[in-house]
Amino acid sequence: MRKRKVRRRSVSPEDYQTGFNVAQREFEFFVQLKNRLRSIRATRQLKNGELFLETIEVTTEDFRDDY
DSSP states (O other): OOOOOOOOOOOOHHHHHHHHHHHHHHHHHHHHHHHHHHHHHHHHHHHHTHHHHHHHHHHHHHHHHHO
């Protein structure tokens, strides 16, 4: 195979800062979306009584260990 020469372009500080700001905004949006999906899932589980039942099961297991 023939090797190709890759010409690397230097990135100016302004371009770097702009790219960093865009990436930071995308990450913040991702975190907000992730938190929103978690809250929707938790609300749905709570409406179905799943979280409440899990809490009861954990509590009863803790009491069983004492006796």
